[in-house]
Amino acid sequence: EPEVTQTPSHQVTQMGQEVILRCVPISNHLYFYWYRQILGQKVEFLVSFYNNEISEKSEIFDDQFSVERPDGSNFTLKIRSTKLEDSAMYFCASTLGRANYGYTFGSGTRLTVV
Amino acid sequence: QQQVKQSPQSLIVQKGGISIINCAYENTAFDYFPWYQQFPGKGPALLIAIRPDVSEKKEGRFTISFNKSAKQFSLHIMDSQPGDSATYFCAARPNFGNEKLTFGTGTRLTIIP
Numbered sequence: 250e251p252e253v254t255q256t257p258s259h260q261v262t263q264m265g266q267e268v269i270l271r272c273v274p275i276s277n278h279l280y281f282y283w284y285r286q287i288l289g290q291k292v293e294f295l296v297s298f299y300n301n302e303i304s305e306k307s308e309i310f311d312d313q314f315s316v317e318r319p320d321g322s323n324f325t326l327k328i329r330s331t332k333l334e335d336s337a338m339y340f341c342a343s344t345l346g347r348a349n350y351g352y353t354f355g356s357g358t359r360l361t362v363v
Numbered sequence: 364q365q366q367v368k369q370s371p372q373s374l375i376v377q378k379g380g381i382s383i384i385n386c387a388y389e390n391t392a393f394d395y396f397p398w399y400q401q402f403p404g405k406g407p408a409l410l411i412a413i414r415p416d417v418s419e420k421k422e423g424r425f426t427i428s429f430n431k432s433a434k435q436f437s438l439h440i441m442d443s444q445p446g447d448s449a450t451y452f453c454a455a456r457p458n459f460g461n462e463k464l465t466f467g468t469g470t471r472l473t474i475i476p
Contacts, residue, residue, distance in 0.1 A: 253406075280462060292399075292407060292452060292466040305463055340406050344462060352397075352464065354406035 251275040255341050255355035262331055262362055270326045270358045272341030281324045282342040282352075283316065285309065292340065298324065331362045365390055367455050369467030376474055382440040384470045386453035389434065394458035398427065398438045399466075401450045410451070411438070443474045 254273040262268050274281050283295040296306045298316055306314075313329045324343075328335055338357040345351075368387045376382045386396075395414055399407035413420045413427040413436065420427045426439040440447055453467040 255406075282463070284464075291468045292464075294463050294465070297463055342406075346462075351409055351412075352462075354399075354408070356404070356406045 251353070253341055253343055253353050253355035255339075255358050257358060258356065259359045260361070262360070264333055264362055265330050268328050268331055268360060270328075270339050270341075270360070272324045272326070272355055273322050274324055274341065274343035275353055276322070277345065278343035278353075279346045280304075280344045281318070282344075283326045284340045284342060284354075286338040286340065286357075288337070295326075295339075328360075331360075333362050336360055336362045365465050367453060367465050367467040369453050369470060371470060372468070373471040374473070376443045376472065378443060378445060378474055378476050380443050380474075382443045382447065382472055382474070383437055384451055384453070384472070385435065385437045386467050387433075387435045388455050390455070390457065390465075391434070392457040393455040393465075395456040396427070396429065396436050397454050397456075397464070398425075399452045399454060401452065401469075407452060440472075443472075445474045445476065448472055448474050
C-alpha cells in the first residue's frame with residue numbers, strides 16, 4: 250500500500266536554528282498538507298498546498314514557516330528560526346483530491362527545540 | 364464554529380466490551396466525518412468515515428452513528444480487543460475549499476483483559 254514518507258523521524262535543534270522537515274507524498278496525490286501535534290494534544294492544521302501554491306494556512310503558520318515542493322516528489326516544511334514552542338510532532342499528509350476523501354498521513358517527525 | 368468537540372478524553376473498556384466515543388460539531392458546512400486511529404509514535408490512520416446522507420456506517424467491528432439534526436457522530440467498537448488500545452480522533456471536513464480536516468481533541472482508549 251502506498252505510503253507518505255517523512256524524514257527525519259526525530260530532529261533536535263537549538264532555539265533560533267532553521268530546520269527543514271521533508272515529506273514524500275503518495276505519487277499521484279495532488280493535495281499536500283502539514284499538520285502539527287503538540288504532545289498529548291490534538292492534531293492541528295498548519296497549511297495546505299495545491300498546484301504549487303499555498304491554498305490555505307492557519308494562524309499558526311506565521312512568517313517563520315514556509316513550504317516548498319522543489320521537485321516532483323518532495324514536499325518540505327521549513328521553520329526559519331525555531332522557538333521552544335515549535336516542539337511537536339509534524340505530520341505530512343496527502344490526498345488525491347475532492348473525489349477521493351481519503352487522507353494518508355506520514356509517521357511524523359518529532360521536532361525537539363532546546 | 365470550526366471546532367469539533369470529542370469525549371471522553373480517556374476510556375477504559377474490558378476486552379469484549381463496546382467502546383463508544385462521541386463527537387459534536389457546529390459548522391453545518393462539514394460534510395465528511397472520518398475517524399482516525401493513532402498508535403504511539405505513528406501518524407493518524409484512517410479507520411472509517413461517513414457522509415451526512417447516511418445515519419450509520421459499519422465496517423467490521425467499527426460503526427459510525429451519525430445524527431445530522433443534533434450535529435453529533437459517534438464511533439462504536441464492538442468486541443473491543445487489546446490491539447484496539449490507541450488514541451482515536453474524530454475529524455470533519457467542509458464541502459468547499461481545500462479539504463482541510465479539523466480534528467477533535469482525541470480519546471485515549473485502553474482495553475483491559
